[in-house]
Amino acid sequence: MEPANRHLIYITREVNAQLSEQFNARGWQVDVAASARDVRRALRSEAAAGGLLDLSSQFDSREIIALEPCLTRPNVGWVAATAPGQMQERTLRRLVRDYCYDYVTMPYEAPRIVDSVGHAYGMVVLGAGDDDTPPARAGEGEMVGSCDAMRALFRAIRKVAMTDAPVFVSGESGTGKELTAVAIHERSVRCAAPFVAINCGAIPPHLVQSELFGYERGAFTGATQRKIGRIEAAHGGTLFLDEIGDLPLESQASLLRFLQEGRIERLGGRESIDIDVRVISATHVDMVRAMDEGRFRADLYHRLCVLQIEEPPLRARGKDIELLARHMLERFRHDGTRRLRGFSADAIAALHNYAWPGNVRELINRIRRAIVMSEGRLITAHDLELADFVDVAPVSLAQAREAAERQAIELALLRHRGRLGDAAQELAISRVTLYRLLSAHGMRHIPVEPGAHQMPN
Structure with a gap:
């Protein structure tokens, strides 16, 4: 009943x-x-x-x-x-x-x-009533996390997406600032229009102007035809200026003028073009110090930084490190030839003990390398090249058992496409016991293989 x-x-x-x-x-x-x-x-x-x-x-x-x-x-x-x-x-x-x-x-x-x-x-x-136990996967699109810092980030993304004001995303390299910009764009009224990203630190200084604003035919030697700049290409949508702290001073003045007037002129052109874009910028640079040292214009910074979002470093995300590692293993497991079952106890210890100076980008690279190089069914600390970080704080037997139990449940659910009855039968437990274990491990979002009911990324 x-x-x-x-x-x-x-x-x-x-x-x-x-x-x-x-x-x-x-x-x-x-x-x-x-x-x-x-x-x-x-x-x-x-x-x-x-x-x-x-x-x-x-x-x-x-x-x-x-x-x-x-x-x-x-x-x-x-x-x-x-x-x-x-x-x-x-x-x-x-x-x-x-x-x-x-x-x-x-x-x-x-x-x-x-x-x-x-x-x-x-x-x-x-x-219900188990707020201390995070779900197995929570996030915003490609972003994964359930710690307090990431939940605060997700709330901030949803709030700023509802406005059209400029957003400034700050944080260390490798924390996923572009993913945050994409998430804001996809939740805004501009989601059907272009999202155009430009890395201001990766373009030679003498090419920044032409990349941002475009140029007319004959504007300089080699300009054989008109080229639309990144700002104009983003018309109606979102312009993401990554590493804005590395933008040369001479280009900062031109960008400020565009932000004030909403109009651009292509190099070598005389026509003034109206542009409607939402600007999101990001950098790992200490902007206060950059302004004090005269490397970045204060008036431009205040134009860009109407709304600010701080991207948390990976080392501050606690249990999310393991959550992200498992997510990346599922995402890239087909890079290797072995059928990997997950991470060994020493690998989990190393994941938590390492400081992750390269943040999420470094985590992804280490896991992809381990998937290819691993010689066992479990990825070890040695496979991650983090063997030196195991002895700092070894996992207890209880933690190892908990990790193994959770892993067994996840794999059973993946094999049976989220069907709890079949997964419980494989694990030799009752359906009621499986429900209890799902709750104990915070696995409210049941992982399902692509092709079942979970939508692909």
Whole structure:
């Protein structure tokens, strides 16, 4: 007998009467919402709830963006209903991948949807009251993390994405500043327009002007035809100025003028061109020191730094280091020829003991190298070239057992595409025990192989 009075948030433009009757018959209290305001009204308590997002009812892009903050609520297990071919749209694909436990494609049977929402609701209930245990994977698109610093970053991304003001992303090299810029762009009203990135530190100083603003034919020797600059190419979308702290002083004046007037002139041209872009900039440089030393204009900095986001270094992300390592192993495991099962206990110890001066970029490189060079079924500290960092703080037997148990569950769920009954049978435990272990390990987001119900990156 299923419990009664479970709460369902049904987001749709056109209510499916048969579907609503099925939910009512199974003991659900249904709240229909046609807008973000309706959803916020329905989410009046922190109690666990199920959610059905009917994307087939043709919400426009602005409505989807307005709904997204509602989908981040941890007490609702969302399932999406989509029309055939709808997942070809990048924004919807990301929305389903990042916030939904499952999705179904029309035509669909009502009992199938009710069961799926019930499963999502059950997974939320499992995690209720266990805030100290992070989910197995949480994040923003390509960004992965569940520590306090990353949760704060994700909240900041969602907030600044709703405005058009310039954003300044600061942080050490390798922390993923461009991923943050992409995440902001994809959640903004400009998501369908271009995202153009330029590394200001990688372009020779004498070419910066032409790269940013473009040039006309005959502007200089070798200019045989007109070239559109990066700023003009981003018209209507987002311009990402990476390593802005390395921009030469002579180019800073031109960039400041563009930011003030919203117009550019190509080199060798006389026409003034109106440009509409949202500017996001990033650097690892200490900008206060750069301004004090006269290497960066203060007026330009204040134009760029209306909103600021700080990217946390990897060493400050605690358990996220292991979370990221496992994510990268799954992502790149096909680089190697062996069927790797995960990380050994000494590898996990080394991951936490190493300072990661190269941050996430270094982590990715070490894991990809280990995948290719490993000679066993588990990646070891030696494979990661971090053997010297094992003895600093060896893992306890309890930690090793916990890591092995979690790994066994993850692999079983991957092999059976998230089917709990089949995974429990392989592990020789009951389904109830598997639910308890999922909760204990914070595995509310069940990993599913591509081709099942998880959307590809």
